[in-house]
Amino acid sequence: xxxxxxxxxxxxxxxxxxxxxxxxxxxxxxxxxxxxxxxxxxxxxxxxxxxxxxxxxxxxxxxxxxxxxxxxxxxxxxxxxxxxxxxxxxxxxxxxxxxxxxxxxxxxxxxxxxxxxxxxxxxxxxxxxxxxxxxxxxxxxxxxxxxxxxxxxxxxxxxxxxxxxxxxxxxxxxxxxxxxxxxxxxxxxxxxxxxxxxxxxxxxxxxxxxxxxxxxxxxxxxxxxxxxxxxxxxxxxxxxxxxxxxxxxxxxxxxxxxxxxxxxxxxxxxxxxxxxxxxxxxxxxxxxxxxxxxxxx
Numbered sequence: 001x002x003x004x005x006x007x008x009x010x011x012x013x014x015x016x017x018x019x020x021x022x023x024x025x026x027x028x029x030x031x032x033x034x035x036x037x038x039x040x041x042x043x044x045x046x047x048x049x050x051x052x053x054x055x056x057x058x059x060x061x062x063x064x065x066x067x068x069x070x071x072x073x074x075x076x077x078x079x080x081x082x083x084x085x086x087x088x089x090x091x092x093x094x095x096x097x098x099x100x101x102x103x104x105x106x107x108x109x110x111x112x113x114x115x116x117x118x119x120x121x122x123x124x125x126x127x128x129x130x131x132x133x134x135x136x137x138x139x140x141x142x143x144x145x146x147x148x149x150x151x152x153x154x155x156x157x158x159x160x161x162x163x164x165x166x167x168x169x170x171x172x173x174x175x176x177x178x179x180x181x182x183x184x185x186x187x188x189x190x191x192x193x194x195x196x197x198x199x200x201x202x203x204x205x206x207x208x209x210x211x212x213x214x215x216x217x218x219x220x221x222x223x224x225x226x227x228x229x230x231x232x233x234x235x236x237x238x239x240x241x242x243x244x245x246x247x248x249x250x251x252x253x254x255x256x257x258x259x260x261x262x263x264x265x266x267x268x269x270x271x272x273x274x275x276x277x278x279x280x281x282x283x284x285x286x287x288x289x290x291x292x293x294x295x296x297x
Contacts, residue, residue, distance in 0.1 A: 004016040004017055004018045004019065004020075004094075004098050005017040005019070006094065007109075012090060012113060012114035013090060013111065013112070013113045013114070014090050014091060014094055014111070014112055015109055015110065015111050015112075015214065016094055016097075016098070016105070016109070016110045016111075016112065017108075017109050018105055018106065018107050018108055018109070018110060019107055020107075021105055021106050021107050022106070022107055023106070024106070024275050025103065025104050025105055025106040026042060026043050026101055026102045026103060026104075027040070027041070027042045027043075027074070027102055027103055027104045028040070028041060028104065028273070028274075028275055029181075029272065029273075029274045029275065030274065030275045030276065030277035030278075031274045031275070031276070031277055032276070032277040032279075032280045032281040032283070032284050033280070033281040033284070035052070035183070035274070036051065036052040037049075037050070037051055037052075037277065037281055037284040038050030038051075038052075038063075038274075039277055039284060039287070040188075042070070042071060042072065042102050043101070043102055045068075045070050046068055046287060047067060047068055047070060047071050047150060048065060048066070048067045048068070048148075048150070049065070049066045049067075049068075049284070049287065049288055049291070050063050050064065050065050050066075051063070051064050051288075052064075062135055062136065062137055063135070063136040063184070064133070064134075064135050065128070065133060065134040065135065065136065065148070066132050066133055066134075066288075066291060067131065067132045067133075067134070067150065068132065068291070069151070069152075071150040071151050072102055073102075073190060073191040074096070074097060074100035074101065074102045074103040074190065074191070075093065075096045075097070075100065075177065075190075075191045076096065078174050080163070080167060082174075083167055083172050083173060083174045084167070084170070084172045087174070089114055089174060089175050089209050090112040090113065090114055090209050093112055093177055093191075093209050093211075094112050097112075097211075103190075104179055104211070106273070108213060108214070108216065109213070109214040109215070109216065110211060110212070110213055110214065111210075111211070111212050111213075111214055111269075112209050112210070112211055113209065113210050113212075114175065114207070114208075114209055115175075115178075115207070115208045115209070115210050116207045116208075117205075118205050118208075119145075121145075122145055122146055122147065122205075123147065123196075123200060123205045123206065124200075125146075126144060126145060126146025126147065126186070127146060127147050127149075127196075127200070128146065128147065128148050128149060129149075129153055131149075131152040131153070132152075134148065136148075136184065136186065144184065144185045144186050145185055145186055146186045146187075147178065147186060147187045147188075147189055147196075148184070148186065148187070148188050148189065149189045149193055149196075150188060150189060150190070150193075151193055153193060153196075153197050154193070154194050154197055155197075156197055156198075156200075156201035158194075160194050161194050161197050161198050161201065162198075164194050164195050164197075164198035164199075165198040165201055165202055167195075167198070168195075168198050168199050168202045168204060169202060173195055173198065173199065173206075173207075174192065174195060175192070175195075175206065175207035175208050175209045176189060176191060176192030176193075176195050176196050176206045176207070176208050176209075177189075177190045177191040177192055177208070177209050177211065178190065178208045178209070178210045178211065179210075179211045179212075180210055180211065180212040180269060180272075181272045182269065182270075182271045182272045183271065183272060183274075187208075187210070190211070192206065212269045213269060213270055213272065213273070214269060214270065215270045234254045235251075235254065238250055238251050238254065
């Protein structure tokens with residue numbers, strides 16, 4: 001572990017290029033029944049069962065969840081002193097993930113990006129507080145975009161959360177660690193469950209470091225030619241216009257958009273990897289029946 005190459009993208013972003021973890025990661029999704037049945041495992045232990053069902057409009061499938069106890073954060077606990085120190089959190093979490101087991105990391109490129117703002121609703125309505133069940137409304141109204149905890153949430157007045165609430169008020173609480181899962185259109189909470197509860201109890205949305213998988217470096221630029229063609233078209237169109245402040249303003253906007261688009265190309269996320277569930281749908285149903293969940297599926 002710890003052999004990943006790093007691409008530094010500034011204070012709040014970096015890319016880990018993992019080259020020493022072939023095969024399936026310890027924390028992984030397995031699927032059956034054409035993806036309608038999900039199982040999340042960590043080191044072989046089942047953690048989450050999901051079943052996609054359609055009630056009503058076919059365009060609005062619902063993903064019903066059942067989670068099990070046993071999840072272990074891949075990051076060691078953070079002391080209050082460490083949180084109060086000056087830390088570059090994407091770099092800190094990258095180092096800890098490189099040294100850890102029980103993570104979703106496998107060979108490939110992974111971005112860790114600090115995110116300090118979220119649209120309204122993600123940490124309120126779409127933060128799955130109930131345990132062990134839950135329901136995600138996928139694809140309706142532009143997607144789900146919520147957060148799924150992987151262990152039961154502590155009460156806001158518990159001793160552990162109260163300690164974190166003091167750090168939140170100080171502005172020193174460490175960000176939580178989220179894993180972007182494309183087919184959920186949302187995030188799994190990998191580390192910082194108590195910190196998330198503390199921030200919300202103080203009327204704030206938790207700062208986060210988001211882990212997401214990126215395409216291979218040699219497959220980043222397949223769309224660059226079309227972007228170049230579109231840019232060249234706009235440059236030629238502007239060259240035919242009379243010179244003046246408005247033409248210069250448009251030219252600046254075109255060039256800025258071109259640069260921004262090219263800068264983002266290498267860091268567009270790819271679909272979250274899944275793996276075949278051994279035994280397929282019968283194995284999923286056997287596990288679900290043993291837990292007395294999803295009796296109608």
